[in-house]
Amino acid sequence: MTKKDAHNETLDVLVVGAGAVGGAIALGAARQGLRVGVLERNAAPQFDPETTPVTRVATLNSASMAFLAELGVREALEQRRAHAFSGMYVWDANGPGHIRFEADALGVPALGWTVELAALESVLWGELEAAGVALYPQTEWKTLDRRPDRVDVYGDHRQPIASARLLVAADGARSHVRDYVGIPFTGHDYDASGVVATITTEHPHQDTAWQRFVEDRIIALLPLADGRCSIVWSQPEWPAAEDTLALDDAAFCAALEQETDGCLGAITATSPRASFPLTARHAKTYHAGRVVLAGDAAHTIHPLAGQGLNLGLADARTLVDGLRGPARHDPGAETVLRAYTRARRPENAFMQRAMDGFKLLFGTQAAGLPELRGLGLRLVDQATPIKRRLALRAFGLD
Ligand SMILES: Cc1cc2nc3c(=O)[nH]c(=O)nc-3n(C[C@H](O)[C@H](O)[C@H](O)COP(=O)(O)OP(=O)(O)OC[C@H]3O[C@@H](n4cnc5c(N)ncnc54)[C@H](O)[C@@H]3O)c2cc1C
Structure with a gap:
């Protein structure tokens, strides 16, 4: 789908943030034949195994790798220094x-x-391009209009960017979307x-x-x-x-x-x-109207067990799985987003408590x-x- 097409019609899913979690959600939705867009404030992620220095690294578990295999990106990731x-x-x-x-x-x-985050993000971006997803790199949204049947997204001077029936906030720990729609969070530094x-x-x-x-x-x-x-x-x-x-x-x-x-x-x-x-942060709910949170936008935990991205990819998998079947007709429906929150929030809360428990146990x-x-x-x-x-x-x- 070209950006022009995306501009003229309502997308099924628009993802804000092309980090690993946003990229995985967008690709999973696109693989199901949904019309998808991705809006990222930075340039398209780049990675060259010969020249890119090692920077942000995360450990992925078997469940995350199985999900990446389902998305068809595991092999390419393994060729980019995954170990x-x-x-x-x-x-x-x-x-x-x-x-x-x-x-x-x-x-x-x-x-x-x-895995190097730059490698994962660039592999996902490449696949999104190949899948015909409407990609908006170097684009920052300014305002959102939340309507009963869609969310309209605008840039500077109310320039329309795109409309979608589901807006996914995968814009990281300081999620602007989360704050804009007023989802509160608890937590501590x-x-x-x-x-x-x-x-x-x-x-x-x-x-x-x-x-x-x-x-x-x-x-x-x-x-x-x-x-x-x-x-x-x-x-x-x-x-x-x-x-x-x-x-x-x-x-x-x-x-x-x-x-x-x-x-x-x-x-x-x-x-x-x-x-x-x-920081440890946890959004009190994962959805408001047709906006849903995933990854660090919904939760951050202490990195001591290397679980942050694994939890984010588990969010991605659950959300994408929930868009199959009848949910295809309206990916932003309340029932779809409530089921996702019910499935993911307790699990993420459990991991957050477990990390705090470990930290206390060893720090005393x-x-x-x-x-x-x-x-x-x-x-x-x-x-x-x-x-x-x-x-x-x-x-x-x-
Ligand atoms: C020191 C440290 C070590 C860690 N080690 C591990 C580990 O070993 N294993 C593990 O699983 N996890 C680890 N984590 C956690 C992991 O890095 C994060 O959980 C994960 O990267 C979050 O991914 P994300 O896609 O949700 O968010 P991000 O990676 O933060 O991506 C958010 C994206 O949204 C974009 N964005 C932000 N705002 C906007 C906007 N307004 N408009 C458009 N785009 C926007 C950003 O540019 C970015 O591309 C670690 C974290 C830290 C701090």
């Missing part, structure tokens, strides 16, 4: 606790995949930042994701296809994260080596660093707690059925 990992090791710096997961022991080919970088280590990463809890900090090393690791180092905003960002490369590598207890030997090189504020150093924690982790590590259930849930294998 399967087979082990995960989590340990506590302040106690004897540790737990190890192995793909072999669970009878699965991989525990997860490290962690007063912490996630410092991210790409590092080179002395020893191979062994296709394992490493995570160490150190008082109120958490360091995760995620294995990349080129042998390096992407790190997420959560630490209190002030002074720790600020100080960490200000270190020169040598001092940063030395601090990181200490924080990881040298699990992969010396840290020999690092990319430039960036940091992201860590009261007398005896590290030992108790260690005992608990060791028991789970040895109790094969419990560990298996935990792993199946965490890695999206159930």
Whole structure:
């Protein structure tokens, strides 16, 4: 569908935000033959495996990869440096606790995949183009008119952009659409930042994701296809994260080596660093009229278990599945959006509470707690059925 056609007729679905979640929803809807548009304020995402540096990285679980396979983009993603990992090791710096997961022991080919968001977004965008979706890069909407049968979207000076029977807000944690339509959210700041970088280590990463809890900090090393690791180092905003960002490369590598207890030997090189504020937010409802929220626009969680994007892709899958059958006639119908909210909100709330529980459990150093924690982790590590259930849930294998 050309933009001109989209301009003259009402789309079935207009997605605001071409991040991974918005891209997946748009492609899923287009694959069902619905008339779809995507509005993105940035330029079309680009990725070249030869030249694009590693920047934003996320770990995807099996459920997310299965969904991407259904959308027909998994193979292309794997060709863009997605990397399967087979082990995960989590340990506590302040106690004897540790737990190890192995793909072999669970009878699965991989525990997860490290993927670069730029790779995923560009693969989805390419498929959207090929599927004839009306794409609006570098376009920012200014006002919305919410009517009983559609939502009209306007740019500067009330220039009409598009109309759709369902408007999907996949515009990230600071969703302007969510605020515009007045959906309230609850939540809190962690007063912490996630410092991210790409590092080179002395020893191979062994296709394992490493995570160490150190008082109120958490360091995760995620294995990349080129042998390096992407790190997420959560630490209190002030002074720790600020100080960490200000270190020169040598001092940063030395601090990181200490924080990881040298699990992969010396840290020999690092990319430039960036940091992201860590917040927990949850929209009180996921829909208002014909507007629905998905991904970070609906919920954000602590990145300690690498679940944010997995939850967003689960939203995408549920929403897209809900548009089949009779819902095709009106994708923005109240019944469709209520069913989606009912399916996704409790699950996302559960994960948010679980992340906060983990964070509290590992961040508390009261007398005896590290030992108790260690005992608990060791028991789970040895109790094969419990560990298996935990792993199946965490890695999206159930
Ligand atoms: C430090 C850190 C580490 C993380 N690690 C992991 C991990 O290992 N695994 C995992 O699953 N998750 C992880 N996450 C979470 C994950 O990155 C996010 O949940 C996910 O990227 C959200 O995707 P999204 O598509 O919902 O939003 P976004 O990726 O934020 O995309 C939103 C899109 O909307 C566009 N947009 C915004 N406003 C407008 C507008 N007004 N008009 C048009 N377009 C607009 C933006 O340009 C963007 O393209 C991590 C998060 C952090 C902070």
